[in-house]
Amino acid sequence: MFRSPKAMFAAALLCLLLLAAVVPGFVRSVRAAKLSAPPADVVAQLPRADDVGGAQTGVPDFEMETVKGTKLRLSSLRGRIALLDFFSATCPHCQKHAPFIAGLAKRYRDKGLVVVNMASNNQFVEGDKVEAYIREAGIDNEVVWSPLELFKLYIAPNAEGVVGVPYTVLFGADGRVLARFSSFEAIDQPKIEQAIAKAVASGK
Numbered sequence: 001m002f003r004s005p006k007a008m009f010a011a012a013l014l015c016l017l018l019l020a021a022v023v024p025g026f027v028r029s030v031r032a033a034k035l036s037a038p039p040a041d042v043v044a045q046l047p048r049a050d051d052v053g054g055a056q057t058g059v060p061d062f063e064m065e066t067v068k069g070t071k072l073r074l075s076s077l078r079g080r081i082a083l084l085d086f087f088s089a090t091c092p093h094c095q096k097h098a099p100f101i102a103g104l105a106k107r108y109r110d111k112g113l114v115v116v117n118m119a120s121n122n123q124f125v126e127g128d129k130v131e132a133y134i135r136e137a138g139i140d141n142e143v144v145w146s147p148l149e150l151f152k153l154y155i156a157p158n159a160e161g162v163v164g165v166p167y168t169v170l171f172g173a174d175g176r177v178l179a180r181f182s183s184f185e186a187i188d189q190p191k192i193e194q195a196i197a198k199a200v201a202s203g204k
Helices: 005-035 092-111 123-137 148-154 186-202
Strands: 063-065 071-073 081-087 113-119 142-145 167-171 177-181
Touching: 063 142, 081 092, 081 148, 081 186, 092 113, 092 123, 092 186, 113 123, 113 186, 123 142, 148 167, 167 186, 177 186
Parallel strands: 081 113, 113 142
Antiparallel strands: 063 071, 081 167, 167 177
């Protein structure tokens, strides 16, 4: 087909240039599908991490996919005491923390608490790791694939300015942030349970 090495080289170079132009765009589009930022009007409703007092109300109408393949709207949590537990299945601290949160979900479910685990993992790459995480921790509540932008909006950075997991946010029935927990040591677990017990007792 090609009569000279120069022609073959030129053709190969053209192919490489076309791949360089097309593939990154495709990869970006796939990433954007899973990590795109919520719409501006939704972001405006989010109880932001820098809003420590929880002055902004209203859990937003934001839809995410669950690990079961169904859809969950955060707005469906309005009017209920809700606990969002942000995690990564590959985080050792999260793995130790997970059974405790799973236990809270079971103990307080009949008292009005709803728990949603928010996975930072890429479902197409690490879906099996999240499934193992769920199984080993005994989680039977909803687990969703959460865009990283929601992590940044909900989680307050630590003293070093780092946003890390595990991180738990407790919402009142009115959508206000009642408490945030970045600790995962056993000594801190009573504080989390006390906050939940107080919230479900008051119904607020």
